[in-house]
Amino acid sequence: MCPSYVMNQGDITKLIESARDSFDIFGPVKKRTKHVFDKIDDPAQIEMDYDSTILSPRKFFQPPSEVMMTFDLEEKSVDDTLENLRAERPRLLLAVHSCDLNGILLLDKVFGGEYVDHYYNIRRDKTTIVGLNCLEPCEYGFCRSMNTHHVVEGYDLFLTPIDGDRYFVQVGTAKGEHLIHMAENLFTLAETGDVQSFKNALKHKQEALPHEVDLEGINEYLDLSFSHPVWDEIAEDCVNCGACAMVCPTCYCYDVVDELDISLTSADRTRKWDACLFQDFALVAGGHNFRETPAARLKYRFYHKMRGFANEYGIIGCTGCGRCTAACPSDISIKEVLKRLSTIWEVPVSGVK
Amino acid sequence: MVDTGKSVYDTHKCRLLRKYDLTDMETLFLFRFEDPVVAQDWRFKPGQFVEVSLLGLGEVPISICSSARRMGFFELCIRNAGRVTSAIHKLTPGSLVGVRGPYGNGFPMDQFHGRDLLCVAAGLGMAPLRSVFLYAIDNRWQFGNITIINTAKYGPELLFEKELEAMKDIATAENIAIVQSVTRDPDYPGLHGRATEHMEKANVDPDNCAVAMCGPPAMYRGMFDYLVEKGYDPRYIFVTLERRMKCGVGKCGHCNIGTATSWKYVCKDGPVFDYYAITSIPGLI
Numbered sequence: 001m002c003p004s005y006v007m008n009q010g011d012i013t014k015l016i017e018s019a020r021d022s023f024d025i026f027g028p029v030k031k032r033t034k035h036v037f038d039k040i041d042d043p044a045q046i047e048m049d050y051d052s053t054i055l056s057p058r059k060f061f062q063p064p065s066e067v068m069m070t071f072d073l074e075e076k077s078v079d080d081t082l083e084n085l086r087a088e089r090p091r092l093l094l095a096v097h098s099c100d101l102n103g104i105l106l107l108d109k110v111f112g113g114e115y116v117d118h119y120y121n122i123r124r125d126k127t128t129i130v131g132l133n134c135l136e137p138c139e140y141g142f143c144r145s146m147n148t149h150h151v152v153e154g155y156d157l158f159l160t161p162i163d164g165d166r167y168f169v170q171v172g173t174a175k176g177e178h179l180i181h182m183a184e185n186l187f188t189l190a191e192t193g194d195v196q197s198f199k200n201a202l203k204h205k206q207e208a209l210p211h212e213v214d215l216e217g218i219n220e221y222l223d224l225s226f227s228h229p230v231w232d233e234i235a236e237d238c239v240n241c242g243a244c245a246m247v248c249p250t251c252y253c254y255d256v257v258d259e260l261d262i263s264l265t266s267a268d269r270t271r272k273w274d275a276c277l278f279q280d281f282a283l284v285a286g287g288h289n290f291r292e293t294p295a296a297r298l299k300y301r302f303y304h305k306m307r308g309f310a311n312e313y314g315i316i317g318c319t320g321c322g323r324c325t326a327a328c329p330s331d332i333s334i335k336e337v338l339k340r341l342s343t344i345w346e347v348p349v350s351g352v353k
Numbered sequence: 354m355v356d357t358g359k360s361v362y363d364t365h366k367c368r369l370l371r372k373y374d375l376t377d378m379e380t381l382f383l384f385r386f387e388d389p390v391v392a393q394d395w396r397f398k399p400g401q402f403v404e405v406s407l408l409g410l411g412e413v414p415i416s417i418c419s420s421a422r423r424m425g426f427f428e429l430c431i432r433n434a435g436r437v438t439s440a441i442h443k444l445t446p447g448s449l450v451g452v453r454g455p456y457g458n459g460f461p462m463d464q465f466h467g468r469d470l471l472c473v474a475a476g477l478g479m480a481p482l483r484s485v486f487l488y489a490i491d492n493r494w495q496f497g498n499i500t501i502i503n504t505a506k507y508g509p510e511l512l513f514e515k516e517l518e519a520m521k522d523i524a525t526a527e528n529i530a531i532v533q534s535v536t537r538d539p540d541y542p543g544l545h546g547r548a549t550e551h552m553e554k555a556n557v558d559p560d561n562c563a564v565a566m567c568g569p570p571a572m573y574r575g576m577f578d579y580l581v582e583k584g585y586d587p588r589y590i591f592v593t594l595e596r597r598m599k600c601g602v603g604k605c606g607h608c609n610i611g612t613a614t615s616w617k618y619v620c621k622d623g624p625v626f627d628y629y630a631i632t633s634i635p636g637l638i
Contacts, residue, residue, distance in 0.1 A: 068360075068362055069362070071408035071409055073408055073409060076366075076408070076449055078363070078364065078408065078451065080359075080360045080362065080363050082360055110604060111604060113603070114602075114603075114621075115361045115602035115603065115604070116358075116361065117360075117361065117602075117604055118358070118360045118361070119360070219614075223614055226612055227635075252604065252606060253605060253606030253607065253609075254599065254600075254604075254605050254606070255599060255605070255607075256411070256412065256599045256600070256605065257411065258407075258408070258409050258410050258411040258412075259409075260409040260410075266409075267408055267409030269362075269411075269412075271599075271605075274605070274606070274607070276606065276609075281597075281607060282596070282597060282607065283597060284595055284596060284597050285432070285434040285435055285438075285595075286434065290596070290610070303611065303612065304609065304611065304616070307611065307612075307614070307616065308609065308611050308616040311611065311614075311615065311616040312616055
């Protein structure tokens with residue numbers, strides 16, 4: 001087993017200084033009243049004690065918009081842009097919470113598998129991730145309910161605040177070890193007392209994070225409520241804006257569009273985040289829409305998270321980060337929807353969709 | 354680590370060799386791979402599809418409709434329906450397009466061996482099914498009797514009508530029944546009515562028959578009821594579905610579908626599904 005280390009919390013800025021020659025560094029910074037993951041030019045910008053961010057770290061691996069290919073229409077040649085990606089500077093992503101690490105692990109499954117998506121995986125390979133343990137609940141999150149409040153993989157280094165002023169540092173990968181070597185003087189080997197402090201921190205976390213939704217029986221109640229009119233009620237407020245999908249750490253759907261340059265000599269193929277809430281998401285040629293109603297689309301997203309991911313990848317697709325609830329203009333809370341569904345046991349008379 | 358290798362979204366160059374208008378809206382395109390190595394190695398199964406790419410205009414998923422036996426070549430029957438397909442229709446022989454695939458599971462032709470074969474198509478559904486019955490004709494000794502039912506709303510919309518009509522010369526000797534029918538065209542000189550109304554012309558044995566269908570959801574519902582009532586084995590009833598597909602490889606999410614219990618990507622897990630998958634997932638058809 002890799003040794004664990006301890007470091008002073010204040011030294012995170014020194015770590016950034018040591019790493020900036022080798023990496024582009026990103027981490028949580030304040031943006032007005034909220035936090036976002038952004039490039040850190042001045043180490044003092046980083047705010048390790050953040051609640052959540054507007055967008056999840058998904059944006060680092062699957063950007064909201066990315067050029068997949070460029071076309072030279074005169075030469076009839078195609079450049080898949082992968083060389084540019086491979087030539088990019090390595091990135092260091094700091095202070096990623098457990099929920100988001102679990103989200104990244106899920107995206108790894110989506111963009112891996114039989115057909116490997118190079119765009120995602122090259123970015124992923126070039127990124128070193130420093131995770132950060134949350135010891136206190138955040139405003140909208142319910143990670144403990146979704147069992148995503150801890151991680152055993154997905155990070156290169158993982159920091160847990162201990163004793164008020166230090167981090168307990170776990171090494172996950174060789175990339176993490178490499179980072180430690182870059183700033184060796186900041187890290188000391190963890191001693192028995194530090195391990196005790198680490199365990200105390202985990203105990204505190206266990207007591208502090210609420211367990212609000214019971215996943216036991218989730219398959220049964222999702223099954224029973226699939227055709228229930230409750231979905232029309234839940235969807236009544238939904239405006240199909242897609243904000244929930246944009247902020248979600250595990251929403252991966254994308255649209256692909258070709259854009260012709262005004263010179264007509266070149267063009268780009270770009271992929272952009274898409275959302276199943278949008279009306280034309282399941283529209284096919286000829287005008288048939290497989291999910292015509294807003295209720296059908298909202299229900300689809302919910303079931304895909306809660307059942308579709310589990311069916312395909314073996315785990316629920318919701319990490320309980322709570323961003324969708326924070327972003328929803330109609331205050332639809334995925335947590336409350338789950339709670340509501342879990343109390344429906346009658347079979348609807350009709351209205352099967 | 355993926356620091357080498359080609360992207361799954363990269364395309365092969367294909368040259369358009371021939372265009373042949375089937376109807377006002379649908380044209381048959383014959384393509385050949387430019388790269389001789391790809392031309393030699395590229396294989397597909399009936400029911401699979403390719404993504405056809407026009408640089409700067411976009412990509413569209415299209416079912417392959419030719420015989421899987423002809424290496425290096427493939428035919429696509431494309432309806433002039435949108436931005437990309439209308440541009441494909443404007444291509445002249447000699448033009449280049451990008452093609453990636455084949456994608457999807459295709460019809461399980463191996464499982465069909467030793468059985469009678471019933472192909473039922475409505476409208477554009479004849480395109481993927483042409484690949485199926487050409488396979489059966491190319492491997493005639495693997496199949497029992499064959500019935501092809503080709504329907505459309507109007508006479509001029511019947512796909513491959515002439516090709517199927519020409520096959521009738523050898524059909525009797527080969528134990529192939531060919532039925533072409535229209536549903537809404539009183540002026541059509543041939544047969545009228547839906548597929549279900551012509552099933553008595555089928556020469557297949559329900560107890561030992563594989564069924565391949567492609568058409569609109571309403572046709573599937575009607576045929577399912579009919580076939581199950583007549584004792585066709587549901588394990589050998591297969592249909593192919595249409596969805597919006599951007600990637601073809603189970604990533605973009607557009608063709609994803611499911612319920613509380615079952616989830617599928619039409620592109621990756623389909624587009625061919627059996628009777629049980631279709632009937633257990635509301636919304637699939």
